[in-house]
Amino acid sequence: MSEETPKLVTLTVDGRPVQVAPGTMIIQAGEQLGIEIPYYCYHPGLPIEGVCRMCLVEVEKAPKLLIACATPVTEGMVVHTQTPHVEEARRGVLEFYLLNHPLDCPICDKGGECPLQDYTLRYGPGASRTLEDKIHRDKHRVIGPHIVFDAERCILCTRCVRFCRDIVGTGELGVGYRADRAEIILFPGKELDNAYSGNVIDLCPVGALTSKPYRFTSRPWDLVKQVESTCPACSRGCSIVLDVRHLREGGEEVLRVRPRHNPEVNGYWMCDEGRFDAYPRRGQTALKGPLVRRGEAQVPVTWDEAISILVERLRGILDQHGPQAIGGLLSTWLTTEELYATGSFLRQVIETPHLDYRVSPVQTQERDEAEDHLLRRTDKSPNTQTAKLMNLGPGPEGLGTRAMLEAATTGSLKALLLFEVDPWEEPTLGEELEKFMDRIDLLAIWAVRESPVTSRAHLVFPALGYAEKEGTIINFGGRIQRLRRAIDSKEKIVPVGEVLRQVAVGLGRPVIPLTPGEIWQRLAEEHPAFNGIQYEAIGSLGVPIHDDR
């Protein structure tokens, strides 16, 4: 090794020795040992402020208690986190916080997952001793498109201020006034409106900053489960947690999307689009079942019927015109496994060279670039990287998207399969589609929601939403991460891979692999980028693709 590893510092916390890098703060050393040192203002992703004074610990030879968040370790340091002095200080801080706290936990969004509530139970005073009136402040101030502020609950930890100032750089929030008149402020007439504003909801250790949509819709303890997944709303692929709850009327829904710490991808944060828009838009399929066009009308059919219709139509075209008359477009919305299944279907089952991937929704910018200094990418789909790695463009004799549409217009392309591609998202494509829409023999589409294409296609297959399926996506930097199924779809949805497998069987063609394990084994064999990667080994933080460079 050429780089010198810095000498570690040894200290003891509550009698247990631990070695950490120089410059580590006591609070992190404690964490390494699994020793809880309570805190409010500290956050590993933010600059240290040291104001809540909750993390005070006793350090031998120091004349006073020291704050664990801002006291760097030294060799031989002896730290105690459970002494009567420390416990008394914690009790004191909590008693001070509660003096003016409204204690409206039963109606607070944070109730059940609130560090103020939790620490009060664990370390706090038994009963309130104050006889003074509480200070009244604004309880419900809408401070931005997503955020509601309750000034009475705020404990002035300044996390939200530091996030906007130091992480996003927009600095909408500040601390105004002083002493116990101090309050979180915005400039008169201004809003908390930046691309990452939702993070203040997670950062706020109390229920002072809450989400406009989430507020009052659920009590945190109604949440039935948390599912670790990956945000599909741009090529960053932030690690996320989906909070899912049971609906009284049956079924489940994604109630909240929160970032999950992943140092390789998103740190502690995610953007508002991923948090607030992605799942409502594409989390669950809005289509109820397959549709077949009969004359001018579309009629619902069963999955089996839809599949046999597709087999029949494809066989007809194959028999009459050969595989060259069939083309397919794959969206980068698809997971790696779906891309593999659809790509293999076109290439190995149909044996057509006419396939192409579409970055959808279509990018306003040519290239996938950083949209700001933090996370957002200009490619608003999750899996372009995979489509590129798998070469899902037209082969040498194949037609690309434009050429395929032209061929459909002139009549040489008889069937077009659209896998979550919606040409109506790309105006010029839509216009071209218009030209052959009524002439083409077969237009089949997989989609999560209705569009001008679904309403006119010969066959419509509902596709699974992001919350409804398992799979992987590969972000712009080549990190493979997993999407996890969080909820069961309301209607019976046959995954696209399974549909295509049955179609292959129906056509008497080679069967394409179905399980992720099989698909990844094939991928590893077929593409150098996937060399040595096993599906099971993709942990919660993902793994990088194989990089030969």
Add this chain to the structure above:
Amino acid sequence: MTSAKLQQASAEILKRYPQNQKRSALLPLLFLAQEERGYLSPESLEEIAHLLEMRPTDVWETASFYTMFHFRPMGRCHIEVCHNLSCTLLGAESLLDVLKGRLQIREGETTPDGRFSLGTAECLAACDGAPVVQVNGYHYGPLNRSQLEELLEGFARGELPERYRYQPWAGPPSRGPEPVNTFERILHQHLLDPSYDGRIEAYLERGGYQALPKAVREYRPSEIIEMVKRSGLRGRGGAGFPTGVKWGFVPKDPGIPKYLLCNADEGEPGTFKDRELLERDPHQVLEGIIIASYAIGSETSYIYLRGEFLEAVAILERALQEAYAHGFLGKKILGSDFNLDVYLHRGAGAYICGEETALIESLEGKRGEPRIRPPFPAVKGLYQCPTVVNNVETLCNIPHIIVRGPKWFASMGTPKSTGTRVFSVSGHVRRPGNYELPLNATLRQLIYEHAGGILDDRRIKAIIPGGSSAPTLTADHLDVGLDFESLAAAGSMGGSGAVIVLDETTCMVKVGEVINRFYHHESCGQCTQCREGTAWLHKILKRIEDGRGQMADLEVLKDVCRNMKGQTICVLSDSAAMPTESYMHYFREEFEAHIQQGRCPFRA
């Protein structure tokens, strides 16, 4: 203020600060905009934000921290009654009653015709003129009810009469005999002469600016630091830290800028000594600043002047001009290689800005929030550069140490507390005022020989010896020495050198209420214990004073004090808790009497 005017002014102001530190011009620009329009509108704030390339939020959060900025129109005559300890002891509440009655408004209100607005102020550093009233920034006092009524007539006519204006060292001599002058005065030597006007000629005539040439010609900076170390001089701002040692912490690297900051924010209740030194002998301060800057290698120095010291602004500006004109400031001072610019920077109403790291933040155009140490300012202070903050009085000692030598200085006072100290005496004494005594003198000498003893020869109940942050002592402590060690051994501290004397008629619960009202008002609000604790102490004490106390309150008070001590970023929190504990320690029966009788036994 028109944009063009503000822009022009800002260009001038920005010259005082490094080019990449525009934000430092924030408080000066806020003052300008407010002067023009009477208050700061969101439009003004936004314009200033634009000029300084700041976010409007940052301007707003900073502006709202300081009490001298107003965000709505105030009366044309804005009257604020000081209700801190010394003024309350001598009748501030009755002055406030007069004003409420005459103007028919309450605190915080403006008369319907917009002529008057009324408020209260915290200690204005004019306690020898107590009770004091601040009117459009000018200080009047001592005032009684009829004098105030007389003044009101002038105010109503739109005048700001000269009569009854507070002047440092102008307390009425009728209050007691002239002090016995048994000690040599060092810092006050010029002030004994009533004709001394503080101009540079007068200062030069009396031997001023002899230390500076000696310092820059005969000594290297490190030798000056050594001399100050040997003199034993300790900071006069509150903490009593050895000045030479502090200077020695500054890295010697010539590549990084260093800053000397003169702490002229004097805000510790009961303290008014720096104000007198600044207003009456400004060149003595400047000479100290220049030599200190030379010693630590600072080429830019700021005097952080308390915002309420309106009259000192012109005095100091003039003194600076005089010093530049005489070649004591500027480039190549007295033919040496030493360059120095000194600028005046006004605070805007925040006691906490006297704390050195809050002062630095404030000078950077931010909220006056103390910083976590380490790093200490000597390593990372103003603009993250090595910085020394020294009190006005500390710096005044420097020229004398250079001229007369460290040995001479160390021969005064006690071995650990050398030299003299200026004590601000106020409260129930006959001759309140500033008295310079060697540090081996006693409280008794200060109070009886110099401050003329107690009004009406009443008995002493309590002596607060180091500003309101110091735990109280009692009449039993009269023979305690004024040095840092003796006061600490007696359970209190030297603090800011303010000695507030309370006679037997004083209610200690009221004293507790008043000082905690102050800390509640002044806490910067960062630390939980201080933000919440100061307010809680204030509220409990007010309730007890108002006759609504309960026995359990005494236990709560004790716990609150304990939980406020030793746990926060700066010691303001301790400064509220320690004196409160001491009042309960020495005068517990007074607290109990309030609770048992359901009223204040000291009120008629």
